[in-house]
Amino acid sequence: MERTARRRRFTRAERLLHRTTAALMLLCIVTAAVLYVPQLAELVGRRYLVVTVHQWAGLLLPVPFVLALVSRAFRADLRRLNRFAPYDRAWLRAVRRREHGPSARPAGKFNAGQKIYAAWTAGAVLVMLGTGLLMWFTGLAPLVWRTSATFVHDWLSLAVGIAVAGHIAMALADPEARRGIRTGSVERQWARDHHPRWLEDE
Amino acid sequence: MTSPHSDAAGPAEPGGPGPGGPEPGDPGAPVGRRVVLGMLGLGAAGVAAAPYLQRGLESFLGAAADKDPTGLTGLLPNGGGFRYYSVASSVPRRTAETYRLTVDGLVRKPATYTLADLRAMPQTRIVRDVQCVTGWRVPDTPFEGVKLSRLLDAAGVRPEARAIRFTCFDGTYSESLTLTQARRDDVLVALRMQDKPVSHSHGGPVRLYVAPMYFYKSAKWLSGITVTSSVLPGYWEERGYDVDAWVGRSNGRTDTPTV
Numbered sequence: 001m002e003r004t005a006r007r008r009r010f011t012r013a014e015r016l017l018h019r020t021t022a023a024l025m026l027l028c029i030v031t032a033a034v035l036y037v038p039q040l041a042e043l044v045g046r047r048y049l050v051v052t053v054h055q056w057a058g059l060l061l062p063v064p065f066v067l068a069l070v071s072r073a074f075r076a077d078l079r080r081l082n083r084f085a086p087y088d089r090a091w092l093r094a095v096r097r098r099e100h101g102p103s104a105r106p107a108g109k110f111n112a113g114q115k116i117y118a119a120w121t122a123g124a125v126l127v128m129l130g131t132g133l134l135m136w137f138t139g140l141a142p143l144v145w146r147t148s149a150t151f152v153h154d155w156l157s158l159a160v161g162i163a164v165a166g167h168i169a170m171a172l173a174d175p176e177a178r179r180g181i182r183t184g185s186v187e188r189q190w191a192r193d194h195h196p197r198w199l200e201d202e
Numbered sequence: 203m204t205s206p207h208s209d210a211a212g213p214a215e216p217g218g219p220g221p222g223g224p225e226p227g228d229p230g231a232p233v234g235r236r237v238v239l240g241m242l243g244l245g246a247a248g249v250a251a252a253p254y255l256q257r258g259l260e261s262f263l264g265a266a267a268d269k270d271p272t273g274l275t276g277l278l279p280n281g282g283g284f285r286y287y288s289v290a291s292s293v294p295r296r297t298a299e300t301y302r303l304t305v306d307g308l309v310r311k312p313a314t315y316t317l318a319d320l321r322a323m324p325q326t327r328i329v330r331d332v333q334c335v336t337g338w339r340v341p342d343t344p345f346e347g348v349k350l351s352r353l354l355d356a357a358g359v360r361p362e363a364r365a366i367r368f369t370c371f372d373g374t375y376s377e378s379l380t381l382t383q384a385r386r387d388d389v390l391v392a393l394r395m396q397d398k399p400v401s402h403s404h405g406g407p408v409r410l411y412v413a414p415m416y417f418y419k420s421a422k423w424l425s426g427i428t429v430t431s432s433v434l435p436g437y438w439e440e441r442g443y444d445v446d447a448w449v450g451r452s453n454g455r456t457d458t459p460t461v
Contacts, residue, residue: 079229
């Protein structure tokens with residue numbers, strides 16, 4: 001492989017997956033805010049329309065992920081996100097001790113924080129989907145479950161909102177990471193600094 | 203678990219081959235999968251434990267909301283207080299000068315009331331909990347206004363009448379009651395809520411108040427009372443909610459009745 005200044009990080013399919021998932025997630029969050037924050041509800045009204053958009057955005061949220069499973073590169077990245085290497089624990093320790101730099105924070109293609117964020121968000125989306133379906137199709141389960149599902153859906157939505165806000169804040173702080181997900185490639189030096197264990201042959 | 207000393211070795215961990223990381227053939231622990239399954243487990247446990255958690259949180263947040271000058275607790279789920287729901291894109295404002303309530307349909311004397319007309323009639327004050335079908339409940343909320351039965355009597359309901367259809371000046375919302383339900387003493391055409399004139403966002407200047415039923419029956423921005431020969435389902439009822447919306451005995455819910 002010819003060594004250039006930039007290194008390929010994400011394929012077109014992965015970038016498309018990220019973009020569609022982000023759009024659907026933001027649609028879920030914005031409509032949820034309109035349904036829940038009284039001032040926004042007062043501003044927008046149209047409750048039935050907002051509910052319908054929210055339901056469909058939520059239902060479609062996992063679809064790009066499932067479609068992207070045909071991509072070999074995406075499946076390989078999923079494996080990388082799933083598996084924790086010993087250096088991932090070192091990375092988490094460095095976060096706790098507020099240590100920075102490539103030697104203190106060893107990471108493969110994805111660091112431990114990205115791995116945990118990916119898995120937590122995937123699990124949270126599934127719980128939101130399940131509780132959302134219980135609220136939507138009240139005939140699916142004993143009707144008393146709806147109140148319980150609403151309770152979990154409401155509180156987990158707050159946590160998801162905070163997690164996504166953190167994800168966006170970290171992206172805003174790292175232009176090269178954003179370039180990676182936007183164009184598919186990153187500077188080699190950035191890769192060495194932030195993902196020192198991301199091997200050249202990967 | 204390794205000892206703290208070997209932890210501190212970090213990247214130079216003994217046994218790590220070549221550039222470090224997982225050994226060939228050892229893909230590392232599937233932490234991602236465990237986190238996903240853990241979230242699913244927590245979600246299921248949350249649904250199972252929700253009735254207990256919710257009761258505790260409601261009383262805690264309700265108490266906190268009373269002392270919270272920022273109003274932020276109102277943004278938390280079950281944070282206490284009313285939530286604003288409107289099905290229309292925007293709702294016109296009606297003042298004492300522009301507000302009108304019409305009573306028509308199967309009546310002998312159709313009528314149109316101004317706000318002043320309604321204020322001049324005998325007022326009834328009722329203090330009950332408000333229960334929304336989506337779960338929130340506001341305790342001990344005073345409503346004050348004219349008994350609906352008084353307006354019906356004044357209009358002279360014809361013998362073939364069986365139900366009432368309510369329409370609203372938001373242009374979209376509608377509600378319904380059977381004639382028997384509408385004649386209850388705890389069904390008001392409310393002019394005051396929480397001992398203040400009903401504000402615009404609470405459905406003012408005049409809203410319906412149906413004490414024994416879920417709050418979607420208490421139509422906001424009330425502008426029309428039409429006596430009909432049968433029940434015409436209202437806005438949310440056409441979308442799956444119960445027409446006979448008794449608190450605790452409808453919509454699959456088991457809330458404590460408000461009356």
